[in-house]
Amino acid sequence: MGHKYALAVVDNTTAYKWCFVIKSLKESQEGNGFAERAHQTIMGKVRCALIGSGMVAKWWPEALKYMTAVNNRMPTTRLKGKSPYEVLFRTKPAGIGRQIWGSTCYAHIPITKRTNRKLSERAIEYLSARDVKFGTTYTEGLISRSLPSEEINVNNENITEICDLRKRYREIDVSAPKMRSRVANEHKISVGSTETVGDVGQHVFVPPILRSCRIRRPNSRLRDYVVSINAVTISAKPLQIPRSIKEARKGLHAKQWENTLQIEYQALVANNTRDIVTLPKGRKRLGCHWVFDVKYHPDGTVERFKARLFVRGNTQTQGVDFNEIFSPVARYESLRLLLAIATIRDLHVHEMDVSTAFLNGSLFEGIYMQQPHGLGMCKLKKSLYGPKQAPRIWYALLSKFLVSVGFAGAKRSTVNGVTHIVLICVYVDDITIAASSMIFMQKVKAQLASRFTMKDLRDIHYILKVEIKRDRTNTILSMPQHKYIMDLLQKLEMTECRSEPTPQAKCVVLVKEERLTPEQISAQQFDYRVGSLMYLVRGTRPHIANAVRDLNKFLSCYNKSHYKAAQRILKYLKGTSTYGLIFDGKNKEVMYELYTDASFANANGNRKSVTVYVSIMADACITWISSRQSTVSLHTAQAELIAASEGIKESEWLWVLLEELAFKQTQPIVCWCDNKGANSIITDPAYHTSTKDIYTKGLYAREIHDKGRIVIPY
Known part of the structure; x- marks a missing residue:
């Protein structure tokens, strides 16, 4: 015969709502996994409470009551983020107790019960076995009696502290090999040497330490972990960004934020960005606010604090406050192509940053802004940060300047230029320069610095x-x-x-x-x-x-x-x-290959196919895509042809861009496609009745093939 456990939920209105019977064999309670797992969880917390407080084991029932109350007030995923207490009583719990279970507390002794009213103790020491949130009395003490919680003063300092190791190791900047070598050197010095102890000149012989010659292996449970003392510094939290000037001036880094604000204000004044005026009748005033940020180095250390005065451009009216707003920026493909070329040709690659870039452009529309802190109304003469047309104004100014000093804008990638052996890639205010000679590099830097306030970052290390x-x-x-x-x-x-x-x-x-x-x-x-x-x-x-x-x-x-x-x-x-793209410049030719593929009817649900292509230069990817096709393909040749057509379009963009950058391709680009049917449609001029629905894409790919720009092997 086994045992049965009845689990019931009782309601004051409907009595038994439901009942669930849990069966287990006699003297085989391990088979009841539900109850045993819950018991293991709660008793583990009880043991932690007893050990952490140093209390004897006889008080485990009180620890069990406390931990059960805590457990019932913790949110769970099974209840969708709610706690059992909240589900049962339909109200959120008042919170876990402020006092730690088992902490030292002092009970106040009324003046009428003191032996000597002036000199005797005013309190008696207790150990709390119950929290004021979960019970009204403290039942554990040096004497066995209960006291009201109002007479208790709790001290949590006797509880074992659970410290954050990241705070301790954040200031340590040593590697494990250095530590081992230092310890080894100290050990060599101490073995067989004498050491003077104290002021009396006693000589104490330090015997050599006997160590086992057995090779130590890590615990089997830790073999899939990489352990490093420096790994603690990686998880250091970034600095908290203030949301207003008030927060910035009251925070831990108030001095740094104040200096940043002063620098930004001086830049606003130096660039003559505004005129103090009164708001004309019928015109809208725009608000402003300060935006703060922190820029980091690749290793996580702080590079600088940043503060910008932003105009609230979300309240602008099209046709009145702005017209055109589009502004091109460099694509990631352009940046990777530039770095691939620099690796192959061993070019110098430097980076420059334009300080307060948007303050250089002039506004043609009349924009009126309410200055911060109630300083009055002003009319903006420069674009500042925030107006919708500000990026376009800055790009027009920069591109006009680059053309004036001899650069020619590339048609296929509007942010690249070339003059002899110098390439420039611009992403808003981040400028990447690649040059084959430091003479040309310094010349370009000097030209930029003569027109804008620039920050020279020298060799490129971190961008986007x-x-x-x-x-x-x-x-x-x-x-x-x-x-x-x-x-x-x-x-x-x-x-x-x-x-x-x-x-x-x-x-x-x-x-x-x-x-x-x-x-x-x-x-x-x-x-x-x-x-x-x-x-x-x-x-x-x-x-x-x-x-x-x-x-x-x-x-x-x-x-x-x-x-x-x-x-x-x-x-x-x-x-x-730590994985990433790795460009290898051993092959000195600036050439690329194209790989295309399709997953037929594998886009879940609608049975559409997936297009994949990747172009490779210097043994690394420079462009790629994985996208669902817009139409349903009837067979694999159709899906592969659509993928090949998309890849060939990307190849055409690269072909023309390289030609504009003075790296004209002298040989056809190899396009790898693993479908013979799609290859035949591209290379053969025959008309295929079964592929009329994709005939246009086939004609486009065939046109590029006939021009000699691609070759289709199989």
């Missing part, structure tokens, strides 16, 4: 959250995004997560969730995760493009499976945070 590491001796250039990944994991509280071997699980089909509410959409920050991953795909991580593309379709209709898929990608990035 991408780290640039270069070994010119071996003609190697790498582009990891380690800092960006670690900052992302820290913001999502995943720095201690375990890594995954692949970014995407095999045979997992993601399905659209129809029952998601707007509150649930914003609760999990799913769109933030996917957006951050998309930035990595655009930068240096083409191998996670397909996994991120799958998630991008479910930004407003996701469920737990999509969330787990996003977490898996982040865990994969945790283990591969």
Whole structure:
């Protein structure tokens, strides 16, 4: 015969609401996993409370009551973020107690009960076995009696402190090999030597330390972890950004923010950005606010504090306050192409930053701004930061200046220029310069500094959250995004997560969730995760493009499976945070290859195909894509032809851009496509009746092939 346990929920109105019978064999309680697991969890907390407080084991019932109360007030995923207390009583708990269980407390002795009213003790020491939030009396003490909680003064200093090791190691900047060598040297000095102790000159012989010769191996449970004392500094939290001047002046870095504000104000005055006027009748005034930020080095250290006065451009009216607002910036593809060329030709690559770039452009529209702190009305003469047309004005000014000093803008990538052997790539106010000679490099820097206030960063190390590491001796250039990944994991509280071997699980089909509410959409920050991953795909991580593309379709209709898929990608990035693109310049020819492929009818749900292409230069990817095709393909040849057509269009962009940069391709570009049917449609002029629906794409690809710009091997 076994035992039966009845689990019931009782309601004052309906008595028994439901009853669940749990069966187990006699003297085999281990088989009841539900009860045993709950018992193990709560008793583990009880043991921690007893050990941490130093109380004897006889008080475990009181510790059990306290930990049970704490457990019932903690939110759980099974209850969708609510606690059992909140679900049962339909109100949020008052909170976990302010006092720690088992802490020392002092009970007040009334003056009428003191033996000597002036000299005797005013309090008696107790040990609290119950918190005021969960009980009204303290039942543990040096004497066995209870006291009202109002007469108790609690001191938590006797509890074992759980310290944050990151605070201790944040100031340590040593590596493990250095520590080992230093300890070894100290050990060699101490063995067989004498040492003077105290002031009396005693000589004490220090005997040699006997150590085991056995090779020490790490615990088997820790073999999949990389342990380093310096790893603690990676998870250091970034500085808190103030949201107003008041917060900046009251924070820990008030002096740095104040200096930054003074520098920005001096720049506003020096650039003659405004005129003090009265607001004309019928015109709108725009507000302004200060925006603060911190710029970091690739190693996580602070580079500088930044403060900008922003105009509230969201209140501008089109046609009155602004007209055209489009402003081109460099594509990631342009930057990777420039770095690939620099690696192959061993060019010098430097970076410059334009200080207060937007303050250089003049405004043609009349914009009136209310100055901060009630200083009155002003009319803006320069664009400042915030107006919708400010980026366009700055780009027009910079491009006009570059043309005036001899540069020619590239037609296919409007942010690149070439003059002899100097290339310039501009992303707003970040300017990357590649030159074959330092003479030309210094000349270009001097020209820019003569017109704008520039900051020379010399050799490029960090741009657009991408780290640039270069070994010119071996003609190697790498582009990891380690800092960006670690900052992302820290913001999502995943720095201690375990890594995954692949970014995407095999045979997992993601399905659209129809029952998601707007509150649930914003609760999990799913769109933030996917957006951050998309930035990595655009930068240096083409191998996670397909996994991120799958998630991008479910930004407003996701469920737990999509969330787990996003977490898996982040865990994969945790283990591969130092990975990146590696350009090898051993082949001195500026040439590229194109690879195209298609996954037939593999875009879940609508049976559309997936287009994939990648172009490679200097043994690394410079352009790539993984996207769902807009139409349903009827056969694999059609899907492969669409993918090849998209890849050939990208190849045409690269072909013309390289020609404008004085690197004209002398041989056809090799386009690798693994479908013989698609290859035949591109290379042969025969008319195929079964492929009339894709005939136009085939004609385009065939035209490029006939021009001799691509060759299709199989």
